Amino acid sequence: MPINGLLCDFDPGLKSRPCCLGTGPRVNVAGRAKKGKNKEKTMGMLDGKVAIVTGAGRGIGREEALLLASEGAKVIVNDVGAARSGEGADRSPAEQTVEDIASAGGVAAINTDDVSSWAGAQSLVNQAVESWGKLDVLVNNAGILRDKMSFNMDESDWDDVIRVHMKGHFSMSHFAAVHWRSRSKAGEEVSGRIINTASESGLFGNVGQVNYGAAKAGIASMTIIFARELERYGVTVNAISPRARTRMTEDVFGEMGKIEEGTFDAFSPANVAPMVTFLASDEASDISGQNFVVFGGSVWVLQGWAPAGELKRDSRWTPKELAANKSKLFASRSPGIPPFAFL
């Protein structure tokens, strides 16, 4: 059934209406052209799952959406199509990802809601449920950048970056959590997944990114809180800090774009998608509340804040006593600014 030149996949097993009927012009659905092709397809890690990837029109999110779909998930490809700094809107990046998923034999639908708007986040989660009956996987990836030194940063640079990253992650996770909790309370066995996108900038504190780094550190922390809150409903919540060459990092990693033919491109954004796909799968059901750095052929699991020294006694310290015992507190590390621990 062609819709805007694309094809609609309808799973007759779902109780909800098919995504291609009466959902309005906002919803384009692309899908496998020939059902016969599926017979030749090997089992995917995400067969039967419904996923949302935010900011999937470009960069890392696009690669995540393509891989999730190739592993069998039906994917809502969300992207407002903003400039790197967050201004403007353009449907074409999201449309391109949907088309590319369809040409590879996968199933996808477009969504151009702003994830940092409460109503936008709700409508995005609703679209997954109305189109395909449920949501299984939420990949929070959309983001913008407005780098400035703290003393040069203005209010809108702070507000917009915090809103898109932190509120965007929170709003999406909130509505996904509402969905999973109600299914779980209705007696269904839920296997929900949230994969957030933090950054080494937030974990280690990058100069010139006080807005972005604060938002990303908040996301790393939010990951652990959501993991604790949603565990009882069958939902895992993890975060990745990716490192890849995209328009967001072209001025940092640009020169590293020159890869000799036949050599491994460690900075390709496609290297990030396998870890996200694994975390989205049933095989990661025992992993939750974790933060990973993902780059090239490396995956690190991180240890969060942990004590590195201690002063302890059964009475209150005076400021002078604390000053006198400073070297004990810092016996195993320098008291100065911690190094940027780029892994």
Ligand SMILES: NC(=O)c1ccc[n+]([C@@H]2O[C@H](COP(=O)([O-])OP(=O)(O)OC[C@H]3O[C@@H](n4cnc5c(N)ncnc54)[C@H](O)[C@@H]3O)[C@@H](O)[C@H]2O)c1
């Ligand atoms: N590239 C890296 O090395 C790197 C490092 C650390 C973290 N990250 C994070 O990875 C994520 C993806 O970044 P990227 O490098 O692919 O950047 P990118 O600019 O290529 O892609 C981000 C996408 O998000 C979309 N977007 C922005 N605001 C949105 C909103 N409000 N609603 C919906 N979509 C929106 C943009 O239109 C864009 O297509 C971001 O969260 C970024 O902070 C990237």
